Amino acid sequence: MIYHPPIEVYAGRVREVVLGRGNKALKIGGENILPLHLFEGSVANPPRFALEVYDVEPADWPDWLLEPFGEVVSDPVNWARKCVNDFGAEAICLQLESTDPAGEAVSAEQAAALVKKVNDALDVPLIVYGTGDEKADVRVLSKVAEVCDSENLLLGPLLKENYEEIGKVALEHGHSVIAQSPVDINLMKELNIKLCKSFPANKIVIDPVSSGLGYGMEYSFTIIERAKQLAVIFKDGMMQMPIIANLGGECWKTKEAKAGREQGILWEAITATSLLLAGANILVLRHPESYKLVKEIVSG
Amino acid sequence: MSIKGTDIVKKLPEGGKKNCRECGLPTCFAFAMKLASGGISLDKCPYISPQVKAELADALAPPINLVTIGHGENALQIGNEEVLYRHEKTFIHQPGIALLVSDEETEASIERKINKVRELRFDRVGLTLKADLLALYFESGDKSKFEALVRRAYEATDLGVVLISDDLDALFEARDIYASRKPLIYPITEENIDRAIPRIKQSPTPVGVRAETVEQLVPLTLKLKEAGIEEIVLDPGSGNLREAIAAQTLLRRAALKQKFRPLGYPTIALPCFMTKGELKEFVAASVFIIKYAGIIVISNADQYSLLPLLVQRLNIYTDPRMPLAVEEKVYEINEPNEQSPVLLTTNWSLTYFIVSSETEASKVPSWLCVKNSEGLGVVTAWAAGKFSADTIEPFIKRCGIEAKVNHRRLVIPGKVARIRGELEEAMSGWEVIVGPREASDIPAFLPELVKKWK
Numbered sequence: 064m065i066y067h068p069p070i071e072v073y074a075g076r077v078r079e080v081v082l083g084r085g086n087k088a089l090k091i092g093g094e095n096i097l098p099l100h101l102f103e104g105s106v107a108n109p110p111r112f113a114l115e116v117y118d119v120e121p122a123d124w125p126d127w128l129l130e131p132f133g134e135v136v137s138d139p140v141n142w143a144r145k146c147v148n149d150f151g152a153e154a155i156c157l158q159l160e161s162t163d164p165a166g167e168a169v170s171a172e173q174a175a176a177l178v179k180k181v182n183d184a185l186d187v188p189l190i191v192y193g194t195g196d197e198k199a200d201v202r203v204l205s206k207v208a209e210v211c212d213s214e215n216l217l218l219g220p221l222l223k224e225n226y227e228e229i230g231k232v233a234l235e236h237g238h239s240v241i242a243q244s245p246v247d248i249n250l251m252k253e254l255n256i257k258l259c260k261s262f263p264a265n266k267i268v269i270d271p272v273s274s275g276l277g278y279g280m281e282y283s284f285t286i287i288e289r290a291k292q293l294a295v296i297f298k299d300g301m302m303q304m305p306i307i308a309n310l311g312g313e314c315w316k317t318k319e320a321k322a323g324r325e326q327g328i329l330w331e332a333i334t335a336t337s338l339l340l341a342g343a344n345i346l347v348l349r350h351p352e353s354y355k356l357v358k359e360i361v362s363g
Numbered sequence: 364m365s366i367k368g369t370d371i372v373k374k375l376p377e378g379g380k381k382n383c384r385e386c387g388l389p390t391c392f393a394f395a396m397k398l399a400s401g402g403i404s405l406d407k408c409p410y411i412s413p414q415v416k417a418e419l420a421d422a423l424a425p426p427i428n429l430v431t432i433g434h435g436e437n438a439l440q441i442g443n444e445e446v447l448y449r450h451e452k453t454f455i456h457q458p459g460i461a462l463l464v465s466d467e468e469t470e471a472s473i474e475r476k477i478n479k480v481r482e483l484r485f486d487r488v489g490l491t492l493k494a495d496l497l498a499l500y501f502e503s504g505d506k507s508k509f510e511a512l513v514r515r516a517y518e519a520t521d522l523g524v525v526l527i528s529d530d531l532d533a534l535f536e537a538r539d540i541y542a543s544r545k546p547l548i549y550p551i552t553e554e555n556i557d558r559a560i561p562r563i564k565q566s567p568t569p570v571g572v573r574a575e576t577v578e579q580l581v582p583l584t585l586k587l588k589e590a591g592i593e594e595i596v597l598d599p600g601s602g603n604l605r606e607a608i609a610a611q612t613l614l615r616r617a618a619l620k621q622k623f624r625p626l627g628y629p630t631i632a633l634p635c636f637m638t639k640g641e642l643k644e645f646v647a648a649s650v651f652i653i654k655y656a657g658i659i660v661i662s663n664a665d666q667y668s669l670l671p672l673l674v675q676r677l678n679i680y681t682d683p684r685m686p687l688a689v690e691e692k693v694y695e696i697n698e699p700n701e702q703s704p705v706l707l708t709t710n711w712s713l714t715y716f717i718v719s720s721e722t723e724a725s726k727v728p729s730w731l732c733v734k735n736s737e738g739l740g741v742v743t744a745w746a747a748g749k750f751s752a753d754t755i756e757p758f759i760k761r762c763g764i765e766a767k768v769n770h771r772r773l774v775i776p777g778k779v780a781r782i783r784g785e786l787e788e789a790m791s792g793w794e795v796i797v798g799p800r801e802a803s804d805i806p807a808f809l810p811e812l813v814k815k816w817k
């Protein structure tokens with residue numbers, strides 16, 4: 064009996080999306096193999112990692128999560144700088160928690176001014192997440208787009224309720240966007256199709272909503288895995304956007320991650336590794352240690 | 364199954380036209396269909412020639428053999444997997460997590476590890492999660508030390524074991540101690556296989572085969588099969604994770620897509636030998652939980668390392684066609700009465716598990732109305748139309764909560780705040796209150812709510 068290695072060749076390719084501009088530019092996606100199938104081809108861009116920064120000082124983080132950052136957690140600009148300079152983040156993801164209408168409800172102008180400050184201070188691209196409130200995000204993200212004109216930020220989440228409004232402003236001002244649908248492959252594709260009518264497909268990243276280990280991670284895993292197969296094996300043009308896994312917050316809000324340092328770091332690192340193996344192209348993490356662990360795993 | 368009933372029937376006596384009924388079925392065709400679905404044994408037909416029988420037995424066998432390690436209620440079954448991706452069907456036999464114990468370790472460390480693997484148990488969504496095996500490792504070069512370790516484990520616990528030794532004598536002596544409990548012996552290699560086979564046959568037990576590449580495993584498993592040994596576990600000997608992902612993927616594909624028998628066995632992965640650095644080893648282990656390993660050996664099992672891996676394994680091996688769900692009904696928490704708050708959520712067992720435990724922690728007596736959402740969480744259920752006003756209204760009516768309380772106030776999950784308006788419209792007489800977005804805020808929310816009502 065002779066063994067013939069069952070190597071496969073794939074018909075489709077994920078679109079390459081550029082984040083940031085000029086010498087900040089970072090490319091994601093572009094692969095025509097299944098995740099980490101380096102025995103079947105090479106990838107233009109390895110999986111990328113962003114670290115999170117919040118615009119409000121975290122109130123309920125455990126010590127082992129605050130410890131690596133020290134005082135900068137009250138200062139988003141320096142927090143972002145530290146993530147890049149000390150921990151080697153390839154991108155920063157600024158979470159605009161202060162704009163939550165049920166919380167501080169900071170004005171769009173104020174939020175946008177902060178985004179600009181953070182972006183100006185960085186030499187890596189910036190991802191900006193609103194709170195997911197469909198109305199507040201229209202105001203906030205539109206203002207951010209305008210104030211940071213032509214910086215090519217990655218803005219999101221665009222939901223089925225507000226994609227048109229945010230998409231229009233983002234396009235006008237030269238940004239890329241994140242299309243988000245809650246763990247459902249059909250809804251995801253539907254949103255991509257609708258968004259593509261008015262927005263260039265090569266400036267869209269998709270977010271299937273990431274859940275933490277033990278809290279629905281398997282759903283995110285399977286949606287990402289299926290989306291990647293539709294893109295790469297079945298050449299479905301409306302699924303060929305790179306995938307973002309915004310998982311840091313989801314992991315660290317769990318009881319298990321808050322129970323101890325090592326357990327928390329592994330909770331995040333194993334969630335990230337799982338979603339990476341499913342096919343995420345860019346992952347947003349919170350703890351520099353889990354970031355380091357997952358990065359080492361990817362590189363060998 | 365790799366062969367269809369319609370193909371089997373052609374091979375039956377007289378081209379499947381004998382129809383003598385001796386197998387207990389009305390026709391050869393019926394027998395063929397039953398064979399294909401695994402519902403009957405080939406032996407029931409007395410007229411199949413030995414040659415055809417062997418051919419059919421091979422075609423009917425699952426593409427990845429089942430291997431059982433250990434005995435009794437602790438027996439671990441691996442193999443028999445049918446898919447490459449969990450969404451195609453489901454992964455069946457979760458990988459066994461084995462804790463490595465070397466005979467070079469101190470007494471105290473050995474003692475601690477054996478106790479850990481026996482005692483670390485986690486309850487989650489109604490299941491008990493735990494490690495499955497010990498991996499006893501001959502590292503010292505002193506056979507008496509290894510023997511002492513093996514005897515000690517044997518006496519301390521009836522968990523299954525992987526016996527790891529490059530020295531064949533030590534390996535088989537250990538096998539003899541464990542003979543009645545089906546240990547996995549490892550590694551059998553190109554270099555020692557000819558000497559090993561006669562000794563395996565003396566007291567058959569599962570065999571772990573190691574080679575440098577996937578391809579080099581083939582002659583080894585063929586030799587074992589020829590000697591009648593079919594409980595085999597494969598180690599394609601990968602130095603780093605990239606190669607390991609490649610090897611595990613190729614093995615699974617060769618077995619399932621090419622039906623390549625010599626590679627149709629479960630695998631073993633040893634992250635304990637792949638990485639140095641404590642946390643990294645467990646991240647490496649997590650790769651193998653997804654990428655097809657049947658056994659994963661780790662060097663240390665504390666709560667912080669074991670729990671994340673066991674939860675990941677639970678997640679990945681949950682049947683995606685049947686989300687874990689709890690019964691639709693009104694659950695009583697902290698002995699509620701007619702004034703107690705009424706909470707609403709969906710019946711995904713995880714949602715129920717979190718919401719009920721947080722409600723319990725709030726100490727506020729409450730009624731928890733759990734609506735059937737086909738096992739989906741709140742947001743997904745809402746997105747799928749299974750948690751909207753037009754389905755919630757009839758549920759509240761039929762669940763009987765209206766007879767249990769003298770008020771009409773319903774607390775809904777904060778994540779579906781948007782349905783509040785339509786719900787109040789649909790449920791006349793009810794006030795709908797938006798609860799917290801996260802269950803972890805329930806202990807702060809509920810006492811405030813009841814205080815306000817007073």
Ligand code: SF4
Nearest residue numbers: 382383384386391408
């Ligand atoms: S016993 Fe064999 S030959 Fe007779 S009906 Fe059954 S399958 Fe056909």
